[in-house]
Amino acid sequence: EAGVTQFPSHSVIEKGQTVTLRCDPISGHDNLYWYRRVMGKEIKFLLHFVKESKQDESGMPNNRFLAERTGGTYSTLKVQPAELEDSGVYFCASSQVTAGGYTFGSGTRLTVV
């Protein structure tokens, strides 16, 4: 089966611009998660979708971040406007059950300059 796909793999944008990251989970995985790793620190939770519904968005840093999951399939994470501190690696993960461990994508490395 195809894995979790994220694109772009890298993005360099200027402060104030908008960037949209996309994640295609494994087909049939209702649970989709976004995580972020900043400056080599710990991987932090951003939000969790169950199908198209946001189950938990407690980790979203502020209202410049907007996540959607169209029809319970792929998800997008938009950052608008981007700030320097948004730089990091954004990971998407999916799972069939909520406590069985995830399948991760390769991540999107976002650099805001």
Place this chain on the structure above:
Amino acid sequence: AQSVTQLGSHVSVSEGALVLLRCNYSSSVPPYLFWYVQYPNQGLQLLLKYTTGATLVKGINGFEAEFKKSETSFHLTKPSAHMSDAAEYFCAVTVNTNAGKSTFGDGTTLTVKP
């Protein structure tokens, strides 16, 4: 709230030596525990997990971990390191009430010397 502490951000071993990566967790309810590995330019890959039952769990690539409730630990071991084990390793905890949301440690980079 849960937390994870990985002792040692960098661990170096010789090829063929024992690998021991330490993980301690904090959780007020029974935890589910995971180890993930990240090879360069790849995503995280699930190595092994503990949910319930046997406290010694075996994973891929010869790794295993033991859940010790009394010590709140979930250390990762491998009897004999291989060059291909060089990667970054992450310990993570989740609890059933969190709907799968995991808390990760800072990661440990394993270097294997020839």
